[in-house]
Amino acid sequence: MAFSRTTTGKHRRPGKVRRGRASAAGIAGVAAVGVVGSLASTASATSAPRADVHDTSLDSVAGASDHLSASIDEQARVQDVQALKAKAEQEARQAAAKAKKKADEAKRKAAAEKAEKKRDERKEEKARAARAGGERTSLSGWVLPVEGSYISTGYQQGGGMWSSGSHTGVDFHAGMNTPVHAVAAGEIVEAGDGGAYGNNIVIKHEDGTYTQYGHLNSIGVSVGQQVKAGQQIALSGSTGNSSGPHLHFEARTGPEYGSDMDPVAYLRQHGVKV
Template sequence: MAFTRATGKHRRPGRMHRTTARAAGVAALATSGVVGTLAAPALAAEPAPEQTGLTPVVTLGDSVAEQIDAQAAAQRLAAEEAAAERAAEEAARRQAAEAAEKAVQKARENKERAAREAERKRLTAYVAPISASYVSTAYRASSGLWSSGSHTGIDFHAASGTPVHAVGAGTVVEAGWGGAYGNQVVIKMLDGTYTQYGHLSSIEVSVGQSVTPGQRIGLSGSTGNTTGAHLHFEARTSPEYGSDIDPVAYLRSHGVDV
């Protein structure tokens, strides 16, 4: 149902009617973009509210602009905060990746260091030349069986064919027949001393070969000047006969329980 109101020939529209019509006109102009292009002089030419009784439309336009500016500022702030959050997350991921890589590298270095240390200990370790044996003839024991009148080494009890091991790391300097020692092996040790293994039934190394602690170098026997199968072991300061040192003290100084 529509309402109509006669204004009369000389009757002016009411204040509410004028205000509503003007606001509607401003909304239409705002939609078309015209409001933003109004020149200041045109606005200045508008009669004062006291003269016309109209509500100023500039106030409505400023309020909308302020709301738009506030929304834009809020959106910019939200975008900046989101960008900062993404940057922080990316930095955290990079730091975590770098930390993980460093941890892996450190673990690798520790493993390599441990392997080198284990290898160093293995190469510097000493063992008994015959496993689970004992000294049957002591160092410097006196007897007419030896040309020097005394024993220049120690004898380890061993049946023929018992594995004989290098007591430590070194290089083979003699491997073959050694006169009264029968089949023998002489090794120059890493510390510059020499060890000799005599009366072997067989030899399993050759001159110039490097050996490691516990490596099998031959089998015990009774070759050479001997009354039975055993291992003759000497520690020397040179590869030559007569430079012998106490083999028990030598082995014990390297941690071997004899």
Template sequence: MAFTRATGKHRAPSRLTRRSARAAGVAALATTGVIGSLASPAAAADSGSPKATETGLTRTIALNATLAEQIEAQARAQEQRAEAVAKAEAEAAAAAKAKAEKAKAKARAKAEAERKAEARAKEIREEKARAARAAERTRLNAFHLPVAGSYVTTGYKSGGALWSSGSHSGVDFRAASGSSVVAVGAGTVVEAGWGGAYGNNIVLRMADGTYTQYGHLSSIGVSVGQSVTSGQQIGLSGSTGNSTGPHLHFEARTTPEYGSDMDPVGYLRSHGVNV
């Protein structure tokens, strides 16, 4: 029985058709980045292979070169962008560092100014304290009249029958009975009580080693051993003892005993008192 085959059906592809299909596949691979030279060596050696112009390889190579240039351009652009970003970040970091340094410098300057201000304030406080201490020393060491605002009514060494020695061993200050009598300077009480002709009297040992006496007092306000400051009230004036009327008898001595007297006016003046 004879078989017949329809024309054009079930026919195996010719060699030329197969080669054309393979070339088209290579071209397609080349357009996606696959190099056309990856074709099989056996295929390349086939003397019956079609020419490049027939397979489209020239077009593939050109497309591949263009793609490489695009990739290179894209890489350069990315590199430039990375450099720009790095530069911007470096500039921002430098600016931040400069700002931080400026803030630190400002803080240091402020701290230094505060330190200097505090040091100056401390100096001022110390100066005021020194001045206050000096003023207090001056006050304590300053001498005063034994009766404020008074004056001498009977001078030193005045003669007359009123004094057993024949002369006045001190000076008399005018003072109404009950007037405040103060220590002429800082000292210590070495006698406080009845003194015979002196009546109620007080004797002070002064800070400079001399002695002062206050006589004819109506009352005594201190006791032996007590320390007194300059200008401190120690008693009240009167007319006790050998006296013809209220006044204050004042003496300056080199010892606490009678007979060691010195000029009371000169003594007070030597200590800055206006008598």
């Protein structure tokens, strides 16, 4: 309870009029506070964001994230396409290289077969020519041992190259692997290593004489074989005691060394031009 002081210094209770005024003032104050509070509440409610309104900044972030994800996916797809394309191109190059290699190999094989066929044809032509020549010359019975050749070293020519001190036959000019022919029909009595003569052949002819062919590179007949005039029997060479490719030719009265006779006179005697 409120008290008021009098001039006499004593306290006394306020009067009814003053109490009434005070009550009215209190009510008015409360009312004012209530109004102010309501206004404040209204303002506060007005300034606060509504629950049903979306935040546009969050929407922007979400959109950017979706765009970035789509861009990454597109880049990945492009890289996959490029990888597949590169792989296809590499496989195509490998296939083309393989096909080219196969084609080149086939081409080389065809060329080799063609060259081989051509060589065989040339050999056959030479063989036919030799057979024809043999048949033609067999009419006379005698031929040169090397067709179209000439004598490079004469008979009984002296020198230290021969053990007897002189040449026991004649040398016909002939390069390596030149065909060597039997000068007349006869029987092979020797075919093989002849010592200083190297690879050699000795033929016994129908008249009882013998011819010998030395320094051969290869021999194409065997002992006991019958041959015709002009028949190829060997290829010239430089085996044995020889300074280079040629044909050593001897005419003999017997099969052994030391029974030699002049081969030029022997061939001319049988109609061969030397």
